[in-house]
Every structure is written in C-alpha cells, then in structure tokens.
Amino acid sequence: MQENRGVWVYIEQNEGKIEGVSLELLGAGRKLADKLEVPLAGVILGDSIRHLSDEVIYHGADEIYVIEHSVLKQYRTESYMKGVIQLAEAYKPEIFLYGATPNGKDVASAVATDLSTGLTADTTMLDVDVEKRLLEASRPAFGGNIMATILCKKHRPQMATVRPKVMKALPRDSSRKGRVIEEKMDLREEEMRTKVLEIVKDVTKPGLADAHIIVCGGKGMGDERGFQLIHELADVMGAGVGGTRDVVEAGWIGHDHQIGQTGETVTPKIYFAIGLSGAIQHLVGMKNSETIIAINKDPHAPIFGVSTYGIVGDAHEIVPLLIKQFKEAFKKGGEKTHA
Amino acid sequence: MHIVVCVKQVPDTKIIKINPKTNTLDRRSAPAILNPYDAHAVQAAVKVKEEYGGLISVLSMGPPQAVEIIKKSVEIGADGGYLITDRAFAGADTLATSYALFKALDRISKDKPIDLIICGKHAIDGDTGQVGPGIARRLDIPPITNVIEISDIDLKIRKVRVKRKIINGYERIETGLPCLLTVEKEINPIEYSPLPNMIRAARYQPVIWAVSDLDEVDRTQLGLKGSPTIVGKMFTPPKPEGGHVLEGTPSEQAGQIVEVLLKNKELFSVN
Numbered sequence: 001m002q003e004n005r006g007v008w009v010y011i012e013q014n015e016g017k018i019e020g021v022s023l024e025l026l027g028a029g030r031k032l033a034d035k036l037e038v039p040l041a042g043v044i045l046g047d048s049i050r051h052l053s054d055e056v057i058y059h060g061a062d063e064i065y066v067i068e069h070s071v072l073k074q075y076r077t078e079s080y081m082k083g084v085i086q087l088a089e090a091y092k093p094e095i096f097l098y099g100a101t102p103n104g105k106d107v108a109s110a111v112a113t114d115l116s117t118g119l120t121a122d123t124t125m126l127d128v129d130v131e132k133r134l135l136e137a138s139r140p141a142f143g144g145n146i147m148a149t150i151l152c153k154k155h156r157p158q159m160a161t162v163r164p165k166v167m168k169a170l171p172r173d174s175s176r177k178g179r180v181i182e183e184k185m186d187l188r189e190e191e192m193r194t195k196v197l198e199i200v201k202d203v204t205k206p207g208l209a210d211a212h213i214i215v216c217g218g219k220g221m222g223d224e225r226g227f228q229l230i231h232e233l234a235d236v237m238g239a240g241v242g243g244t245r246d247v248v249e250a251g252w253i254g255h256d257h258q259i260g261q262t263g264e265t266v267t268p269k270i271y272f273a274i275g276l277s278g279a280i281q282h283l284v285g286m287k288n289s290e291t292i293i294a295i296n297k298d299p300h301a302p303i304f305g306v307s308t309y310g311i312v313g314d315a316h317e318i319v320p321l322l323i324k325q326f327k328e329a330f331k332k333g334g335e336k337t338h339a
Numbered sequence: 340m341h342i343v344v345c346v347k348q349v350p351d352t353k354i355i356k357i358n359p360k361t362n363t364l365d366r367r368s369a370p371a372i373l374n375p376y377d378a379h380a381v382q383a384a385v386k387v388k389e390e391y392g393g394l395i396s397v398l399s400m401g402p403p404q405a406v407e408i409i410k411k412s413v414e415i416g417a418d419g420g421y422l423i424t425d426r427a428f429a430g431a432d433t434l435a436t437s438y439a440l441f442k443a444l445d446r447i448s449k450d451k452p453i454d455l456i457i458c459g460k461h462a463i464d465g466d467t468g469q470v471g472p473g474i475a476r477r478l479d480i481p482p483i484t485n486v487i488e489i490s491d492i493d494l495k496i497r498k499v500r501v502k503r504k505i506i507n508g509y510e511r512i513e514t515g516l517p518c519l520l521t522v523e524k525e526i527n528p529i530e531y532s533p534l535p536n537m538i539r540a541a542r543y544q545p546v547i548w549a550v551s552d553l554d555e556v557d558r559t560q561l562g563l564k565g566s567p568t569i570v571g572k573m574f575t576p577p578k579p580e581g582g583h584v585l586e587g588t589p590s591e592q593a594g595q596i597v598e599v600l601l602k603n604k605e606l607f608s609v610n
C-alpha cells in the first residue's frame with residue numbers, strides 16, 4: 001500500500017470522442033494531485049485513440065497511459081476491465097476516479113472487485129486528507145439533506161465514480177507537456193464472450209442535458225393538471241421541461257425528465273425551480289446552473305439557498321403572470337429569435 | 340433454465356426520516372419494501388420463464404424480516420427463494436455483499452446449475468449499482484449492466500441477446516450463458532399478481548442459510564470486516580448564501596423575472 005502513488009482518471013471515449021466528465025475529472029484530479037504532490041495521470045483504452053493523449057494532457061494530466069488494440073474498438077466490460085486492471089497492477093495509483101456514466105460505473109465496479117478495493121459511487125465532492133493520504137469522497141446519503149464522506153483506509157487504489165457536471169474542467173492549455181506511456185495488451189477476439197452487435201444513438205430524445213433553459217416543476221404544482229403550467233411556461237420560451245423524483249413517481253412526467261441524483265445532471269443558463277423544495281438529491285443535479293430562479297410559497301425552502309432570484313409565492317399565481325408578461329414583452333419588443 | 344434474481348429489502352426512501360441531531364436514519368419511520376428495481380428484475384425473469392420455461396429462484400442477504408421480500412417475489416412469480424442471514428454479514432459494503440451473495444450462489448448452483456442471474460440496476464437506499472457486476476466478476480461470468488430488453492435466448496448454443504442503455508442511446512449485445520444482467524425499470528412494467536401466486540406467497544417459507552451453511556467461506560471477507568469502505572462522517576452540506584429574494588406584488592415580481600429573461604434573448608427558441 002505504501003508504494004501506491006499518483007492520482008488517476010479513467011478517460012472515457014466513445015467513437016474517438018472524450019466524454020465531458022473525463023475532462024471534469026482531470027480538473028478535480030489536478031487539485032488532489034497537487035495537494036498530495038504526485039503526478040496526475042489519465043488512462044485511455046480504445047482502437048486508434050493515441051491522438052487523444054494530447055487532449056488529456058492539455059486538460060491537466062502529467063501522464064497518460066494508452067492501450068490501443070483492435071479488440072478495444074467498442075467498449076466491453078471484459079476487455080476494458082482487463083486493460084485497466086493490468087495498468088493499475090503494474091503502476092499502482094493511490095486514487096483512481098471514473099465518471100459515473102453507464103460505462104464508467106460498469107468498468108469501475110468490475111475493476112474494484114478484481115482489485116479487492118473500495119469504490120464509492122456517484123460522488124459529488126472530492127477532497128484529500130494529505131497527512132493520511134486519504135481520499136474523502138462525499139455523496140448524498142439516503143433521505144434528507146445529508147452528505148456522507150466515504151473513506152477507504154486500508155485498500156489501494158481508493159476508487160470513486162463521480163457525477164458528470166459537478167466538477168469543473170480546466171481551460172484547455174495546448175502548451176502543456178506530458179509523458180505518454182503506451183502499454184501492450186494480449187487480447188483475442190475469439191476469446192471474447194460478449195459481442196456488440198449494434199449501437200443506436202437516440203437523437204430524438206429531449207436532450208435536457210443540452211437545453212439552455214429548463215423549467216423544472218415539483219410536487220408543489222399540486223397535480224398533473226397543475227403541472228401543465230410548467231409545460232406552458234417552457235413552451236413560451238422554447239425551454240426543456242424537468243421534474244423532481246416525486247413528480248416522476250407520481251406519473252406527471254416521464255423518467256427521462258427527472259433531474260437530480262437518480263436522474264439527469266444539468267447546467268443550463270437559466271433554471272426555473274418551481275414548487276420544488278430543493279432536496280439535496282435534487283440540488284446535486286442542477287445547482288451548477290448559471291442563473292437559478294426559484295418560486296416557492298415556503299420562504300424557508302432550501303431551494304432559496306441556491307437560487308439567484310427567489311419569489312416567495314404561489315406558483316399557480318406567479319407562473320401565469322410570468323407567461324402573460326413574457327408574451328407581452330416579446331410582442332412589444334417585436335423581436336423574434338430563432339434557435 | 341434456472342434463473343436466479345438477487346433482491347434486497349430497502350427502507351422506502353420516500354418516507355424515510357433523518358434524525359437531525361444524530362444524522363442517522365430513523366428506521367421506525369421507514370417501512371421496508373422490495374427494492375423497486377429488483378421487482379422489475381423478478382418480473383423480467385417471469386417473462387423469460389413464460390417464453391423459455393424453467394425455474395426462478397430469488398436470493399437475498401438481509402435480516403430475518405427480509406423473508407417478506409422473498410414472499411413478495413413469489414407473488415410476482417418466483418418459484419422459491421433463499422435468504423442468507425447472519426450477524427457476520429452486518430455492515431457489508433458492496434465488495435463484502437457481492438462476496439456473500441457469490442458464496443450463496445455457489446451453494447445454490449451445486450443443487451441446480453444457474454443459467455442466468457438478474458439483478459436490479461441498483462438499490463434505492465445506496466444507489467451504487469456495484470453489487471451485480473461484483474457478483475459476476477467473482478463467478479467469472481459476463482456482467483451486462485443497464486439492460487432495457489432481453490430479446491433472444493438460445494439455450495442450444497447458450498447465448499442471450501440484450502439491449503443495454505448507454506449515453507445517448509442503447510447498444511445490442513450478445514453474450515454467452517451463464518451471465519449476469521442488471522436491469523432498468525423500463526425493461527417491463529410490473530404486472531398484477533395472479534391470485535394463485537398470492538396464495539402461494541402467503542404460505543411460502545424460503546430456505547434460510549447462515550454463514551455456516553455456505554461452503555469454504557473466508558470470514559474476513561464478510562460484513563464490516565470485509566468492507567474496504569467506511570462512512571467517515573455525515574454532514575449537512577454548507578448552506579449556500581442564496582441570492583436575491585424579490586419584493587413587490589406578484590405581478591411586479593414576475594416583471595422583474597421577465598426583465599432578467601429578456602437580457603438573455605438569444606436563449607429562447609420560440610418563433
């Protein structure tokens with residue numbers, strides 16, 4: 001355990017493109033590495049992906065471990081975990097971070113089992129205890145507005161998956177230099193048990209993650225009919241619609257629209273939080289939005305703690321006023337903008 | 340075809356209350372339920388059985404009361420179940436949990452070999468999703484996570500095809516049996532339990548095992564002792580400053596928001 005050194009970030013690439021969360025983790029990992037005074041390294045696997053190494057270095061890494069192999073063309077648990085384990089056993093990092101995406105969680109879970117080490121899921125805060133060299137990975141704990149810090153004292157590497165869009169990527173700096181370490185791996189397609197037959201991209205999905213404005217409604221809208229106000233307000237601005245978990249479970253809107261810990265994480269320019277209390281599991285999914293506008297009849301609702309502008313009042317009164325005034329203002333201005 | 344579904348009893352996190360002084364869970368406030376994702380996993384197994392025949396067993400690790408969720412699984416359509424319960428399992432994190440379940444699966448497969456293991460995507464009390472893949476690694480069978488459809492099973496060549504959710508879409512995967520799938524809720528709706536199932540479930544008593552009933556268990560890998568992760572501290576996140584609470588009549592307040600919005604005209608995709 002003494003010999004484990006360095007902070008690693010698993011760089012997830014899909015079809016030769018690095019996922020945003022991996023760059024965010026390089027930003028977060030950089031801080032941890034600086035505190036511990038160790039190098040920050042990226043780990044990337046795939047087929048013909050060598051050229052991505054520079055990007056990883058430009059975003060903060062000192063080193064990048066690369067495994068290229070034709071069998072790694074598509075993500076598969078069995079081949080990717082094998083590569084990651086091979087690297088971790090050979091170079092022994094002390095901290096290893098992964099994006100909490102379907103594939104990031106998948107590979108991390110398998111790797112943790114084989115390395116017999118601890119893995120903290122869906123982390124939203126990261127820090128280190130420099131003296132003890134301990135990763136402090138914090139995540140919302142069940143129920144209530146509580147965070148739990150998870151530690152892994154005796155096993156290395158200390159691993160965590162981290163929610164997309166909660167950490168900040170560093171600005172790209174193409175003058176940064178780093179070391180590229182290329183590894184060989186023994187893989188044979190005939191020995192793979194799993195085959196990817198087809199990958200289907202769903203382009204029609206509402207794509208909340210890309211929306212500039214999101215109107216999110218909560219239980220305070222009363223019922224499914226009351227929730228229509230959320231749709232109406234979103235419609236006049238051409239915004240995306242979101243819901244809290246309670247609203248999704250009540251069936252007022254589909255699960256694809258859930259924002260928060262067990263739904264989407266979003267960072268729009270403007271986020272309307274209407275008739276929702278602002279539970280921690282909801283906040284982790286939206287609090288990095290640029291401008292947050294909250295409407296709630298309870299002046300003590302936690303949502304006002306993160307909002308840029310707050311209106312204490314009844315959503316059923318305020319929202320129709322907003323819709324009306326917004327429409328009028330747009331007409332008066334005579335301007336129309338197109339997406 | 341023998342399908343084993345791993346299920347967990349969880350507090351209903353919708354109703355759960357936290358004691359603000361101690362930052363601990365007030366267990367009396369939380370009724371225990373079958374983890375919702377696991378209910379979908381059992382339902383998925385029922386669908387597979389309807390088409391290909393076979394036997395469905397459920398397996399759970401938990402306190403003696405967890406018998407209830409095995410009965411619930413029988414209601415949905417499982418044929419029977421196993422509960423492993425022992426002080427030694429207490430305090431297990433995901434690594435220690437997957438070890439205990441692996442040992443139980445090992446014992447089950449000695450009586451009847453397992454062709455397919457299905458787990459829920461994650462448990463709603465921990466939200467990790469790490470136990471399923473952990474079990475698969477220990478059994479050295481392929482783990483396929485985030486499954487939204489089980490489309491074809493060929494028992495002759497022992498292959499299964501599934502749809503798996505990925506970022507912005509899905510992929511179709513083929514893998515060999517036995518394998519382990521973790522399923523999303525959209526894999527299938529939970530159907531109403533037929534009356535005979537309900538009657539059977541009411542009387543059903545699962546097989547109950549303690550650690551001593553399992554073979555070659557390394558006790559240092561169980562429970563708290565076998566868990567690399569511990570909870571360091573619980574805390575209320577630092578309260579953010581918060582911004583500006585508007586004043587004036589409702590109409591004036593709405594006006595102020597509209598002003599903010601109009602400063603960001605480029606964002607509106609209306610026409």
Ligand SMILES: Cc1cc2nc3c(=O)[nH]c(=O)nc-3n(C[C@H](O)[C@H](O)[C@H](O)COP(=O)(O)OP(=O)(O)OC[C@H]3O[C@@H](n4cnc5c(N)ncnc54)[C@H](O)[C@@H]3O)c2cc1C
Nearest residue numbers: 143218219220244245260261262275276277281297315352
């Ligand atoms: C493991 C776990 C994961 C979770 N994941 C998520 C998640 O991903 N996303 C999520 O959102 N939640 C999640 N939750 C649930 C979360 O803890 C809260 O229960 C949920 O966010 C509350 O939803 P809400 O704000 O709509 O409802 P409430 O908390 O009931 O809030 C309703 C609010 O509406 C206000 N209100 C009522 N009437 C009016 C009115 N007429 N006008 C204006 N305001 C009004 C009330 O003052 C109140 O603040 C999770 C919970 C757990 C345990």
